[in-house]
Amino acid sequence: MHLDINIMRVLFFLEPVIFHLTPDFLSCHFMWADIARRAVIERGGVFAMAANAEVCQRWQALQDEEDEERMVFPLDSFKVLSAFGYRRADYSTALYGSGAGANYLSEELREIRQRFRPDLVIATSQSSFVQHVFAGIPMLNIEQAPMPRLGQPFRTAFDPGGHQTKSILETHAQRIKSLPLSDGDRSHLRALLDSTYHGAVKIHPHLASAESELRRLCGGAKIAILATQPPDWITYEGAGTGAEVENMLYAWAERLPNGWVGVPTYHPVHRLSAEMEVALARSCPKLRFLPPAFTQGLTEPLLTHADGLVTLSSSSAMSALLLGKHVVVTGKSPYNTWCLSDPQDIARSPTLSPDEAMSTLAFLCHRYSHLHETLVAEPGRLLPLIDAVTSSANPAEWFMDMSDWSVERAYSLFASIN
Incomplete structure (x- = not known):
């Protein structure tokens, strides 16, 4: 594999261990993978996926005739579990550890790092092994935004710190709760939140x-x-x-x-x-x-x-x-x-407190989360976020910067259900 070092390379990691329901269960996360792939292609970069073999096969099957071949790194689910006595619970617990142990997954990830040399790693679930092996390489963790749903449109959250552990929500909790807002903005946000819950009966x-x-x-x-x-x-x-x-x-x-x-x-x-x-x-x-x-x-x-x-x-x-x-x-x-x-x-x-709640809601409505339908329609919207994460020594500061926040953006992330 020969890749131009000047071209952006993004690796999308999906949890490789087979789920009880079906081996390709996490293919539901293709919606996020495709947004990232299209943004990377818009920049002229290279996108690759690391996942279990079934997921990789299904991802490649979605390729259009005019698309370039989708690059994948298939992982064997059972070999991933081999170091844990084939006990999923033990493996899952290890995903919340240091990630320093030697095992098949870590070895494969090291090989991917050496061969693909990603500039950014995107993950949709907790994995201490990914965090350990790709240490020093910027990461983005993606999940459904932790905001009231209640019939609201789907929102995607991006965290450069971690998923369940080491996330901005964990490491910057006090700052998030104390972000300054005007009285008027707090009032508008409170009305927005209240109307969302009052309208839930209709949904x-x-x-x-x-x-x-x-x-x-x-x-x-x-x-x-x-x-x-x-x-x-x-x-x-x-x-x-x-x-x-x-x-x-x-x-x-x-x-x-x-x-x-x-x-x-x-x-x-x-x-x-x-x-x-x-x-x-x-x-x-x-x-x-x-x-x-x-x-x-x-x-x-x-x-x-x-x-x-x-x-x-x-x-x-x-x-x-x-x-x-x-x-x-x-x-x-x-x-x-x-x-x-x-x-x-x-x-x-x-x-x-009421003020802390509204500061937190403002943060969640700012750079931390985005309307999924907007990202699907305009994947290039993801590029400023990628640039901030890959070019900053402390990308959390970009997410904490509320200088261009507006209550109008908060309203754009909520769809009134009244």
């Missing part, structure tokens, strides 16, 4: 019934929404204790202080069986379960009627913080610097 037809049932279930007790994740996700296996979802929920609820009850909500792709919910509720009086129609996809709107949130490394923590709720985040997460980690302490977990 979620079951919400009014769910709220009524929530109040009936909990009586006069304080309510903690217990937001779960699918058990076969890297963030679930690596960021937490490895306990099964049912055991995690039981442990969370048991740790809640007296006068609090826990109400679980689920991700759209995974929920516990009705039989398991009955068994948990019988064993743990602090656990209350909503009817099945109300427990999936309603975490954020239900937060408006809850007193707090307990979650595992979930961006729903940010929505709860913006609402001024008490938040507990267990496991490794950028929100560990924003709140406490033991459900027993939920009542004293710090809440954001």
Whole structure:
């Protein structure tokens, strides 16, 4: 492989270990890969993907006849797991470590670094091995923006520091909360956030019934929404204790202080069986379960009627913080610097003041996140961000620079649902 050293080279890394659902599960992240590929091509650069063999094959199959051959670096999922006794949970835990251990993945990544010599590495998930092997090379971590969703258009967040650990949200939390804004801008942002939540009823037809049932279930007790994740996700296996979802929920609820009850909500792709919910509720009086129609996809709107949130490394923590709720985040997460980690302490977990919440929302609406539809239509919008990350010794400062922030941009990132 002979590459012009003057041409920008970008490596896109997708987690290579096979998911329980399907080996090419993370091909859903092609939407981000294609935006980055098109931006790099617009600059006259070279784009390559490192992923498991199935994902690479599917990526190459999307190539148009007029496109140049899509460069890939296939990785063998089972060889990646070989150093961990073929135990996914052990591998996932290692993704949150130092990344210094010798294994097949690190060896392959070193070979890719030597052969491809990337100027930028883009990743969509936590990987200490990527961070370790590509140390000294700028990185961008991509994920869905940690902002209220509630029927809003899809937004993509870009963090040059890390994904679940070492991110700007973790390392610059205090600065983010104290960014200066005018009183007028704070007022406009508050109105924008309030209208988003008030309009949620129109998006979620079951919400009014769910709220009524929530109040009936909990009586006069304080309510903690217990937001779960699918058990076969890297963030679930690596960021937490490895306990099964049912055991995690039981442990969370048991740790809640007296006068609090826990109400679980689920991700759209995974929920516990009705039989398991009955068994948990019988064993743990602090656990209350909503009817099945109300427990999936309603975490954020239900937060408006809850007193707090307990979650595992979930961006729903940010929505709860913006609402001024008490938040507990267990496991490794950028929100560990924003709140406490033991459900027993939920009542004293710090809440954001109104000013802190609006400063945080302003930061999230600025250079940190972008409308996905805008990036799809104009991938060149990504180039200034790439330039800032690859040319600065401290790219976080570019993201923290609010000198050209405007409330109009915040409105452009929200679509009114009223």
